[in-house]
Amino acid sequence: MKITRKDVEQVALLSRLELGENDVEKFTGQLNAILDYIDVLNKVDTSGVEPTAHVLPVKNVMRADEARPSLPRELALANAPEQEDGYFKVPKILEG
Amino acid sequence: MEYEVVIGLEVHTELKTASKIFCGCSTSFGAEQNTNVCPVCLGLPGVLPVLNAKVLEFAVRTGLALNCRILPFSKFDRKNYYYPDLPKNFQTSQYDLPIAVDGHLDVEVAGETKRIGITRVHMEEDAGKLVHAGTIAKADYTLVDYNRTGVPLLEIVSEPDIRSAEEAKAYLEKLKAILQYIDVSDCKMEEGSLRCDANISLRPKGETKLGTKAEIKNLNSFKAVQKGLEYEALRQAEVLDEGGRIVQETRSWDDARGQTVSLRSKEQAHDYRYFPEPDLVPMVVDSTWVEDIRRSLPELPDARQARLMKEYGLSGYDAGVITASRAMADFFDATVAAGADAKAAANWIMGELSRHLNAAGREIEECPVAPGQLAALIDLQAKGTVSGKIAKTVFEEMWASGKDAAVIVKEQGLVQISDEGEVVAIVEKVIAANPQSVADFKAGKERALGFLVGQIMKETKGRANPELVNKLLRERI
Ligand SMILES: [Zn+2]
Numbered sequence: 001m002k003i004t005r006k007d008v009e010q011v012a013l014l015s016r017l018e019l020g021e022n023d024v025e026k027f028t029g030q031l032n033a034i035l036d037y038i039d040v041l042n043k044v045d046t047s048g049v050e051p052t053a054h055v056l057p058v059k060n061v062m063r064a065d066e067a068r069p070s071l072p073r074e075l076a077l078a079n080a081p082e083q084e085d086g087y088f089k090v091p092k093i094l095e096g
Numbered sequence: 097m098e099y100e101v102v103i104g105l106e107v108h109t110e111l112k113t114a115s116k117i118f119c120g121c122s123t124s125f126g127a128e129q130n131t132n133v134c135p136v137c138l139g140l141p142g143v144l145p146v147l148n149a150k151v152l153e154f155a156v157r158t159g160l161a162l163n164c165r166i167l168p169f170s171k172f173d174r175k176n177y178y179y180p181d182l183p184k185n186f187q188t189s190q191y192d193l194p195i196a197v198d199g200h201l202d203v204e205v206a207g208e209t210k211r212i213g214i215t216r217v218h219m220e221e222d223a224g225k226l227v228h229a230g231t232i233a234k235a236d237y238t239l240v241d242y243n244r245t246g247v248p249l250l251e252i253v254s255e256p257d258i259r260s261a262e263e264a265k266a267y268l269e270k271l272k273a274i275l276q277y278i279d280v281s282d283c284k285m286e287e288g289s290l291r292c293d294a295n296i297s298l299r300p301k302g303e304t305k306l307g308t309k310a311e312i313k314n315l316n317s318f319k320a321v322q323k324g325l326e327y328e329a330l331r332q333a334e335v336l337d338e339g340g341r342i343v344q345e346t347r348s349w350d351d352a353r354g355q356t357v358s359l360r361s362k363e364q365a366h367d368y369r370y371f372p373e374p375d376l377v378p379m380v381v382d383s384t385w386v387e388d389i390r391r392s393l394p395e396l397p398d399a400r401q402a403r404l405m406k407e408y409g410l411s412g413y414d415a416g417v418i419t420a421s422r423a424m425a426d427f428f429d430a431t432v433a434a435g436a437d438a439k440a441a442a443n444w445i446m447g448e449l450s451r452h453l454n455a456a457g458r459e460i461e462e463c464p465v466a467p468g469q470l471a472a473l474i475d476l477q478a479k480g481t482v483s484g485k486i487a488k489t490v491f492e493e494m495w496a497s498g499k500d501a502a503v504i505v506k507e508q509g510l511v512q513i514s515d516e517g518e519v520v521a522i523v524e525k526v527i528a529a530n531p532q533s534v535a536d537f538k539a540g541k542e543r544a545l546g547f548l549v550g551q552i553m554k555e556t557k558g559r560a561n562p563e564l565v566n567k568l569l570r571e572r573i
Contacts, residue, residue, distance in 0.1 A: 014367060016178055016185075053171045053193070058377045065113050065150035068120030076133045076242075086129045087227065087239035090180040 003031045097337060099298040101329045102306060103258035107271060108249050109281040110222060110289040111154045117221050117248035118145030118188065118376075125287055129241035137221075137246035139184030145375055147172075151219055151248040152195070152379060153389065154280040158250055159196025159217050160390050161278045162271075168381055170195045172219075172373040180240050181223035189251075191370040194218035195379070201274065202398060203266040204416065212267050213255030222247040244288075250280075256295070256306065261325035265318055268292060269420065273397045277422045285317050292321055297342065298332045307332075308342040312356055314349045324349035328356050400425055408438035417446055423460045430467035436474040444470060448491050465494050473501035481505065483512050486558055514561040516568070519552075522560065523568045526551045534573050545569065 008028050012019045019027070070076075073086055082089035116123055119136035136143045159166050173191035199214035224242040228235040252271065258264050272283045272290060283290040297309035312328055315321045327349075332342055347356040395403070397419050404415035404425075419425045424445065431441040449470070453460060473494065477487045482505060493504045505511055513519055526548055527534055536544035545566075552565050 014176075014178070014369070053169075053372055053378045054374070056377060059380045061146060061377050062149040062152065063120075063146045065115055065148050066120060067115040067122040070121045070132050070134045071138075073128075073130050073133075076130050076138060084239060087241055088130070088180075090238050090240055092235055092237055093180065093226070093228075 001035060003028055003035060007031075097333075098301045099329075099333055099336070100301050100303070101259055101261075101325075102256050102297050102299060102309075103260075103264050103325060104256040104295045105254045105258065105264060105267060106293045106295070107252045107254075107268065108222075108291045108293075109252065109275055109283060111151060111248040111250060112279070112281055113148055113150045113154070113248055115148055116246035117148050117151050117219070118246055121246065123247045125289075127243055130243065132243040133245070137183075138242060139182075145188065147376060147379070148248060152381075154248075155195045155217065155219050155250055156381065156386060156389050157278050157393065158252070158275065158280055159199065160386070161274050161393055161396060162196070162199040162201055162214050162217065162252070164196035164199030164214060164217060166196050166381055166386050167193055168383070169193060169378060170381065171378040172376045173370045174373050175220075176369045179223075180238060181226055181245070183224070183242060183245060187220060187223065188373055188376070189220035190218035195381075201267070201270050203263060203270050205260075205263050205266050210257075210263065212257045212263075215253045215255050217250055217252050220249050220251060221245065222249045261322045261329065264294065264325055265322045268318060268321055270397065273420055273422070277394055277396055279394075288316075291316070294321065294325055294328075296325055296328050296332070298329065298336060308344050310342065310344065310356075311346045312349055313346060313359070314351075316349075316351070320349055320351055323351075323354065324356060327354065331356065394422075397422075397425075404428075404438075408432070408442075410438065410442055414442050414446065418442060421460070427460050427463070427467055431471050431474075434468040434471035436471035437478060440474045440478070441470070444474060444491075448488060452491075452495050464496075464498050465491070469494060469500055476501055476505065480514055480561065481511055483558070483562055485562075486510050486512065489558075510559060512561050513556055513559050514564060516564065519560055519564050520568055522552055522555050523565065523572060526555065527569075527572060537573060548573075 005024055005028055008019070008024050008031065012024075077083045077086070077088065080088045110123075113123055115121060116132075116137055119134050121132045121134050121137055124132065136145055156166055170190065170193045172188050174186040175189045175191070176186045178185055194216045196217040197215065199217070200211050201214065202209050202211050204210075222244050224240050224245040227239040227241065229237065229239075254267065258267060275281045275283050275290075281289060285291070292315045294312045294315060295309045296312060297307040299305065299307040310328060310332070312324055315324050328347070335342060343358075346359045348359050349356050401412070401415040401419045404410045404418060405412060410418070417424075418428050428441055428445055431445070432438050449460075449463065449465070453463060473487060473490060476482050476490075477484060482490060482501075487501075490501050490504050490510060493499065493508070494501060497504070499507075530548060530551065533544045533547050537548070548569055549562070549565055552560055552569070553562075
């Protein structure tokens with residue numbers, strides 16, 4: 001599998017990243033180098049090996065269902081670029 | 097051409113926990129905007145989510161009640177997409193190892209039982225609420241309330257086994273009943289704690305390959321589910337009949353206009369780029385615990401319906417109506433436990449009681465007449481202390497005042513007159529006063545008898561024992 005400029009542009013769009021012309025070129029090359037390396041890993045026989053779900057050998061970490069105080073609203077909104085009436089304010093969602 | 101409709105439903109239900117799925121914020125509905133939020137559910141950098149143990153328990157309960165297999169090893173994944181209702185830009189959900197798979201539930205449509213497969217049940221977090229100034233398409237900007245972000249959800253996905261809008265509604269009603277019976281969700285569609293999306297496609301009758309589907313959102317009531325799917329099936333049939341193609345897209349049900357409309361969003365073809373959530377460790381569910389939960393499940397709607405039919409001789413229909421909600425079935429059982437005849441209790445609950453609840457827009461939990469009070473009224477009627485007609489008047493008064501039936505009967509002097517001597521006197525008085533009607537009856541006009549009975553009831557304010565009145569009247573003319 002080969003990554004094309006189009007793939008990089010699509011992933012950038014999905015990730016809301018603005019890439020310059022040179023970046024697209026650079027990342028296309030870098031991502032292909034990573035995939036080439038994955039091809040090396042793919043040569044290892046992993047039949048009979050469980051897929052890893054987590055890197056730590058830990059399971060069932062849970063808390064009791066107890067409500068605790070939340071953040072004061074001023075603090076919750078403190079980093080919002082824009083706010084109105086206790087709400088986070090964001091650009092319109094649909095293109096008209 | 098004749099088409100077969102193929103429908104699969106995705107139902108989201110909010111779990112009845114005190115705190116959110118991965119943080120301690122309260123799940124209370126209707127709090128002021130952005131007051132039930134913290135660094136975890138706002139997705140601020142450096143925070144660590146921790147799973148609420150109750151969510152896992154509720155998910156297992158639900159899986160078992162829906163006849164699913166519980167996976168012994170389950171994990172969370174990140175579903176990546178950009179929409180302002182998710183502050184983290186991903187939703188923590190379950191992808192390839194959901195908590196429960198391969199279940200089913202049975203619905204009854206047009207007198208026939210049909211089994212609908214359930215593909216999977218998985219845990220995830222709810223998203224925030226968007227407030228648009230005006231409509232979503234015309235608003236200049238959007239306001240976001242993250243109180244709902246992180247409220248625990250179960251997504252319950254059906255197989256594409258549903259063949260009509262009516263079956264879809266029956267499936268949803270049964271699912272709601274089960275979720276309420278096992279006490280994991282309030283299932284209030286009007287508050288959004290039960291939500292339904294539908295995938296619907298058509299194919300020529302006899303074809304086995306699936307057609308192109310549309311996803312319908314915004315089906316916010318049982319009625320909307322039925323009407324929305326009926327509309328969409330007709331729309332797709334028209335497109336196909338005209339030689340057109342169905343576009344795979346998301347459409348929104350517009351209840352006011354009674355149609356589905358295409359939702360075109362900025363997002364291109366979805367690619368959720370799922371990957372395992374590194375901040376949450378896997379869940380390993382041991383079978384002893386699962387069996388403990390299975391044993392703790394209450395009697396479910398189908399079993400309860402069967403019991404009511406067998407124990408009390410109720411019809412399948414009556415038992416189905418009563419057991420459709422756990423609260424109503426509990427009310428019925430309590431009324432019978434208080435000594436009422438089961439069939440009379442069923443008739444009262446499905447009749448007068450439901451009529452009053454519907455008119456007042458109340459749930460049976462808020463019924464001003466308690467089961468014991470209803471049982472006492474049924475008893476008064478069974479003993480002949482009050483007639484059936486008067487019993488309805490007494491019920492009306494019980495509903496309004498909350499008083500016991502016996503008190504109302506005594507206060508208002510509503511005791512049925514069954515004393516023969518007393519009734520005879522009135523019957524004779526009415527016969528003497530209405531010679532024309534008596535003559536009409538003798539000439540064969542059965543209706544004239546009804547008039548005479550009416551006059552006697554008027555004299556006694558409806559309290560005369562109707563059977564006695566009929567008997568005495570016929571004896572004397
Ligand atoms: Zn929180």
